[in-house]
Amino acid sequence: MKKRKSLNASTYILIITILLFFVMYAAGMIAFKDKGFAKPQMFLNLFISNAGLLVIAMGETIVMITGGIDISVGSVTALVCMTAANQMQNHGASAWMAVVISLAIGLAFGLVQGYLVAYLDIQPFIVTLAGMFFGRGMTSVISTDMISIKNEQFLSWANHKIYLPIGTYSKRGKFLPAYIYPTVVIALIVLVLIILIMKYTKFGRSVYAIGGNVSSAMMMGLNVRKTKLKAYVLDGFLAGLGGFLFALNSCSGFVEQAKGFEMDAISSSVIGGTLLSGGVGLPFGTLFGVLIKGTISSLITTQGTLSSWWVRITLSALLCFFIVLQAILISMKKKKK
């Protein structure tokens, strides 16, 4: 009974989120029609520029469902980009090697943070705050200058356009097909995989059970510590992968990269209906959280006169709105009891 009610609260939020996305996008289409907001390519650009974020937000969602949080993802992204760039440019590593290094960095972060959270019972926030500063600091240890990636293999991955059968016609009637990059394909595969894992595997269900109520999960015989560790390791792995996708998109590494990314990932999850108290959340909702973030930034860039700070502020305000909404829904639920 309890479970169904809490799911309802989450469903409300998810519906609001999806509606909000469509309203925002439609408003953008009407307001910026002459600037090409209505073109299919504009919609696909949301995915192209946010592929990395989508993957990272998936990991964040899983950790948040366990009742934890990970604010180190932005720094991990920066560290991954910087290490990959540094290895390829200055140490002659191949692009494949860069992939392996990126994933290894993510896994290492996940393992250490997961161990500290799961086996030593330290607050996730403190652990990942330290991780955040550690990652950012290590990035500047590697290099304080910007490194652009010029590896041919890497660039061929980054610029490989996959054309879709949809598109628009130019003024002269020439067909311009819409395209996506391989990063989008990877991100979407990850999305589908995570949805399946969270819904149908033992691990996924354990994550929900632990987030809902740790003691009853323990009484059911679930290994709470192990599941938490796995969740953080998966989150770290996805942060590494997302970081690499981010590198494919930006083709460079620098210290200030992906600053505030953790905020984007957390707000995407929260806006998508993941409860901060844990136990409730859907990867599918997070997708819409990411899309809303993308829409806000492309609306503000298209508008042109507002400073980029407005993206952060709008997103923070939106996050605040959804957090308050959650709090109200939860307190309403308590009153009903």
Added chain:
Amino acid sequence: MKKKLKRLTEMNLFMPVICLLAVLLINVITTPGFFRITMNQGVLYGYIIDVINRASELVVLAVGMTLVTAASGGQDISVGAVMAVSAAICCQILSGGEASVTSYQNSMILAVIAALAGAALCGAFNGFLVAKLNIQPMVATLILFTAGRGIAQLITKGQITYVRVDSYKTLGGYLGKSPVPTPIFAAALVLLVVWLILHKTSLGLYIESVGVNSTASHLVGLNSTMIKFLTYVICGLLAGVAGLIASSRIYSADANNIGLNLEMDAILAVALGGNVLGGGKFSLMGSVIGAYTIQSLTTTLYAMNVSADQLPVYKAIVVIVIVTLQSPVFRKKMKTLRGKGGGMRKSKERAAVKGGNQV
């Protein structure tokens, strides 16, 4: 009974003091003449003065952070951003919207009050989310952590506002002919006021009891919500004070850099001071000692040619070591491993340092 209590309080401050002494010892070894103080143009000079001076903002922040930690069992990570907001408000009012001025455009008192009010408002916002809506403190303050600098940018219209007036530099410089920098006085004053409030009223006791058990405190008739809210407002206000000191040092409002990464230092100071990050009993003195320890550590690292960008790496390792030491699970494990012994503390530390290096 009294003797026992006394011994306990001594125990609580024992570790922080040892930490401070250890860092100072390293300082003496790496920089000979660390404790040398010279008079130059009627002003005191020396490494140690510099450490105490630079630590002032941190002390002020750590005091606020201690209260928040004690009452709500969470940390306010927006303090750095709130510092930027308060500095931005103050400078913007003083300059009347210009990028650089050589005389005040508005009264100084108005600017300071507005800046502190703005900072307290930020604190109240955090407090409302945490105390009233029961949101995890660090998630609630994450909102201002990200948005705060953006707001500060908007206030200063994206530029660095300079107030090139001598009297504005007083707070971060020297008061009249005093040989001691003003920030030291400011930090001492803040400490004194907060200490008096906590010990002359029952607020200190209330904060501890709410931190230990919020529900039980509510049942004995304490307004837990109000007390938590109050600690966040105080924390915001103190962040505002720290922002003013920092802004006065550079006689400008640099929204991007004022108080950057200071939230980490403040949390670290609280933890180093022997306060449990999960809330409950607290020791203001411990946090203050922690703050000075960190500033000495920072100075040491700078002396060892570590750049400002790389500092967080070392601080992150220190944080992890401290929280691991504090973790109940870790303590239990060590107890079963070693049994109860006098030399336990040292072995604990060594083990944790090893663990930290692996991170």
